[in-house]
Amino acid sequence: MFAPRVAAPLRTVGRMQTAAIARTAFARTRVMAPVGTRILSTSQPNKEEVKVAPLVQQRKNRPLSPHLTIYQPQLTWYLSMFHRATGGAVAFGFYAGAITYAVGPMFGMGFDAATVVSTIATVPVAAKVAGKFIVALPFTFHSFNGLRHLLWDTTRALTLKGVYSTGYAVIGLSTVSAIGLALI
Known part of the structure; x- marks a missing residue:
């Protein structure tokens, strides 16, 4: 994800412009957060997340696989x-x-x-x-x-x-x- 945005401009422009473009590319991809922190989103869940939520809950209740009760x-x-x-x-x-x-x-x-x-x-x-x-x-x-x-x-x-x-x-x-x- 990061490589296509930054790699092409790095090959075509000079050193000064390269640093500025790289800084904006970093800012756009949100990699400026400190290491070990998670970037939290405050947006509402999309339709796909809402559709998959019941499946995620069902998976939490399943036994570990393979489980002894399913084998003879x-x-x-x-x-x-x-x-x-x-x-x-x-x-x-x-x-x-x-x-x-x-x-x-x-x-x-x-x-x-x-x-x-x-x-x-x-x-x-x-x-x-x-x-x-x-x-x-x-x-x-x-x-x-x-x-x-x-x-x-x-x-x-x-x-x-x-x-x-x-x-x-x-x-x-x-x-x-x-x-x-x-x-x-």
């Missing part, structure tokens, strides 16, 4: 969400346990190896197996799904059939591994 849930969906959740759970459990083990005795919590072993020894066997399964499942799933993602980084199993078959393999391997770790 799929295996890849659930595996992605579970991968993120298990990653957070494993990290939280590791850091909470390590920090409690490190600073617990300083605050008189009695969270040392002897206390933990004696407390777990009093728990029934079924509760121990269930507890170990609950701890092992997020770890095994996150580990196997991480290997699945590393496989994808090599551009293998990226077809729809490959994604689903590796997804089912991750579910199976993580469940069997968690049961095996729980029974140890």
